[in-house]
Amino acid sequence: MGLLRSSPSYPWTNSMLLWQRTAFHFQPQKNWMNDPNGPTYYRGWYHLFYQYNPASAVWGNITWGHAVSLDLVHWFYLPIAMVPDHWYDANGVWTGSATILPDGRLAMLYTGSTAELVQVQNLAFPADQDDPLLLTWVKSESNPVLVPPPGIAPKDFRDPTTAWYVPSESAWRIAIGSKNDSQRHAGIALVYRTSDFLSYELLPGVLHSVAGTGMWECVDFYPVSTESATGLDTSAATGPGVKHVLKASMDDDRNDYYAIGTYEAATNAWVPDDPEKDVGIGLRYDYGMFYASKTFYDPVKQRRVLWGWIGETDSERTDLRKGWASLQTIPRTVLFDQQTGSNLLQWPVDDVETLRSGSQEFSNISIPAGSVVPLDCSTSGGAAGRGVLGPFGLLVLADDDLSEQTAVYFYFVRSTDGSISTHFCHDELRHACHPALLAADIVKRVYGSLVPVLDGETLSVDHSVIESFAQGGRTCITSRVYPTSATYGGGRLFLFNNATGVDVTAKSLKIWQMGSAFIRPFSEHDSVSLH
Amino acid sequence: MDTSKVLLILISLAILLQSLELADASVQDECKIVAAADPNVDYNFCVTSLQDDPRSGSADAKGLAIIAADLTVASATSTLSKIEKLVGDSKIDSPTKGLLNQCSSFYKDAVTAASGAVKAIGSGSMGDAKKQLTEAGDKPQDCDNLLFEAGKNDLLTKEDNDCTNLASIAQHIVAKLQ
Numbered sequence: 001m002g003l004l005r006s007s008p009s010y011p012w013t014n015s016m017l018l019w020q021r022t023a024f025h026f027q028p029q030k031n032w033m034n035d036p037n038g039p040t041y042y043r044g045w046y047h048l049f050y051q052y053n054p055a056s057a058v059w060g061n062i063t064w065g066h067a068v069s070l071d072l073v074h075w076f077y078l079p080i081a082m083v084p085d086h087w088y089d090a091n092g093v094w095t096g097s098a099t100i101l102p103d104g105r106l107a108m109l110y111t112g113s114t115a116e117l118v119q120v121q122n123l124a125f126p127a128d129q130d131d132p133l134l135l136t137w138v139k140s141e142s143n144p145v146l147v148p149p150p151g152i153a154p155k156d157f158r159d160p161t162t163a164w165y166v167p168s169e170s171a172w173r174i175a176i177g178s179k180n181d182s183q184r185h186a187g188i189a190l191v192y193r194t195s196d197f198l199s200y201e202l203l204p205g206v207l208h209s210v211a212g213t214g215m216w217e218c219v220d221f222y223p224v225s226t227e228s229a230t231g232l233d234t235s236a237a238t239g240p241g242v243k244h245v246l247k248a249s250m251d252d253d254r255n256d257y258y259a260i261g262t263y264e265a266a267t268n269a270w271v272p273d274d275p276e277k278d279v280g281i282g283l284r285y286d287y288g289m290f291y292a293s294k295t296f297y298d299p300v301k302q303r304r305v306l307w308g309w310i311g312e313t314d315s316e317r318t319d320l321r322k323g324w325a326s327l328q329t330i331p332r333t334v335l336f337d338q339q340t341g342s343n344l345l346q347w348p349v350d351d352v353e354t355l356r357s358g359s360q361e362f363s364n365i366s367i368p369a370g371s372v373v374p375l376d377c378s379t380s381g382g383a384a385g386r387g388v389l390g391p392f393g394l395l396v397l398a399d400d401d402l403s404e405q406t407a408v409y410f411y412f413v414r415s416t417d418g419s420i421s422t423h424f425c426h427d428e429l430r431h432a433c434h435p436a437l438l439a440a441d442i443v444k445r446v447y448g449s450l451v452p453v454l455d456g457e458t459l460s461v462d463h464s465v466i467e468s469f470a471q472g473g474r475t476c477i478t479s480r481v482y483p484t485s486a487t488y489g490g491g492r493l494f495l496f497n498n499a500t501g502v503d504v505t506a507k508s509l510k511i512w513q514m515g516s517a518f519i520r521p522f523s524e525h526d527s528v529s530l531h
Numbered sequence: 532m533d534t535s536k537v538l539l540i541l542i543s544l545a546i547l548l549q550s551l552e553l554a555d556a557s558v559q560d561e562c563k564i565v566a567a568a569d570p571n572v573d574y575n576f577c578v579t580s581l582q583d584d585p586r587s588g589s590a591d592a593k594g595l596a597i598i599a600a601d602l603t604v605a606s607a608t609s610t611l612s613k614i615e616k617l618v619g620d621s622k623i624d625s626p627t628k629g630l631l632n633q634c635s636s637f638y639k640d641a642v643t644a645a646s647g648a649v650k651a652i653g654s655g656s657m658g659d660a661k662k663q664l665t666e667a668g669d670k671p672q673d674c675d676n677l678l679f680e681a682g683k684n685d686l687l688t689k690e691d692n693d694c695t696n697l698a699s700i701a702q703h704i705v706a707k708l709q
Contacts, residue, residue, distance in 0.1 A: 151678070151680050
């Protein structure tokens with residue numbers, strides 16, 4: 001116990017730590033989780049796999065945890081799907097993706113960290129294709145099916161995508177992120193062609209590269225419809241009403257970036273619509289704690305669904321003490337924003353509405369003005385600052401005397417040419433304000449983003465996590481919060497207006513109480529009662 | 532000696548020297564800006580490259596942009612002939628030659644784009660020039676990534692990056708003129 005003596009920790013009580021567990025965000029019963037893996041729909045069940053350490057609340061001994069759901073909300077834990085039991089994944093069964101073949105079979109490609117710490121790609125498939133729960137998995141005799149190509153470093157080759165089919169070649173393609181560090185520290189996506197998932201051919205050139213962005217982890221590549229509000233299968237044909245999203249997790253700054261562009265299979269080229277907002281330098285899915293995300297296509301509701309890993313912002317010591325770390329986001333639908341034509345929209349899957357119990361509705365609440373103009377979230381000092389045009393918003397997980405609070409807020413900035421831009425922020429600076437709390441123990445940030453117009457927001461507050469979606473899902477922010485007194489019955493919700501020059505009216509506000517999703521181990525009883 | 536004549540000559544000389552300095556300073560000013568905007572472009576590389584061209588001494592910003600675009604054309608053209616030599620080299624294996632042929636096609640595109648940029652700058656279409664210079668800068672990197680995957684990019688990586696950097700210099704000078 002002499003290891004962590006350098007910075008004293010906050011004296012969390014068991015009650016405070018227990019309160020942090022969420023009611024409807026996926027998390028295992030205990031221990032460490034990170035990237036979502038191989039999400040898919042198979043024979044009636046949604047499957048989620050995830051990077052999981054069965055032995056501790058910190059990263060290590062990585063296996064594939066497994067859970068199933070009928071509705072993306074109520075999850076049942078299943079036994080671990082894959083463990084590091086071969087030389088080609090001895091140092092970890094890392095991230096991968098599922099591909100459903102036209103005949104309904106499932107191929108799972110994943111990265112193995114070998115006994116020599118080389119990153120290779122492996123194929124696994126269900127031991128019993130007729131088992132809808134996909135309990136047991138078999139690793140191919142041909143593993144590893146892919147090793148790093150000659151120029152690629154052995155530790156820069158991971159996270160294979162779901163495959164997409166190219167009819168003109170009668171073959172599939174997958175993308176794998178890497179980097180070209182020879183001169184420009186460029187993040188790149190390699191593409192391989194395969195017809196049987198066993199042997200692969202590296203297509204010359206890269207799908208895309210962006211100088212300066214470094215290693216691309218968890219690459220995702222999928223089509224979106226520009227004309228209708230539905231998702232598209234990963235293999236949907238290219239054409240006039242279709243664009244492709246290229247996404248990667250930037251290892252350098254631990255954020256997920258995406259860009260929308262046009263894909264041409266014949267030349268294996270993807271070109272961004274706006275090179276100034278290219279992958280790694282432009283838009284992010286989420287401006288808070290959100291990484292290693294991955295989408296899949298849900299053929300039942302014809303939607304593209306996004307999973308993202310939400311890490312902890314407390315200390316490792318506290319994670320070990322509470323015995324668990326990390327959450328997954330509520331799954332989000334992803335759509336092309338037909339209004340702006342230049343970004344995606346995300347929204348929590350509507351299945352989560354089944355958890356609503358009571359509700360209260362408010363309309364036309366007037367919030368008179370309470371002055372200093374912050375220029376952006378990071379310099380504004382958070383929601384406590386005052387400007388003519390804001391900030392204003394909600395205080396969640398606040399205690400009675402507002403000594404603890406987390407603000408989810410907007411403010412406007414009027415620039416010299418008279419135009420107004422809107423900012424949407426989370427302010428964690430005062431979420432936990434007990435006098436004994438020492439700053440080193442928790443990372444506190446003011447996350448923010450520029451947001452074009454104001455309309456249609458939703459917030460999900462679930463114990464120690466807040467996910468918020470502004471303007472119908474154009475800007476999303478996920479934050480972790482660890483209150484010490486705004487817990488159990490002590491949490492309140494407020495509207496605030498710190499602007500000095502404007503009154504704000506909340507035209508309509510609806511609050512739903514959310515019930516628990518009762519995420520629990522799967523039992524035979526569930527199999528019977530749910531079907 | 533007629534002192535007024537001497538004075539006149541001295542004064543003219545001073546003025547001439549002064550304006551030379553100003554023109555030369557603009558190479559340094561432009562390169563400071565480019566190096567700050569693009570961390571891949573080394574300030575000294577920028578200054579040396581531009582000053583190599585005799586026109587740089589009396590060029591204004593638009594003139595410097597044209598010089599930079601011309602240098603891009605020259606760089607791409609010279610790399611094209613290096614690629615030709617490599618393809619004819621018996622020590623290079625067949626798959627690598629295939630990749631080099633692709634690089635050749637990338638560089639031909641780069642020459643076309645950079646030449647187009649020179650014309651566009653001359654006629655004042657800075658938006659068009661910027662697009663062409665972006666393409667001229669991307670193509671050498673396409674070649675670099677192609678060879679990199681095969682573990683062979685040491686063959687051309689210096690040329691690839693010099694060409695991209697020259698296109699970037701031109702692009703940043705053009706951006707100021709927009």
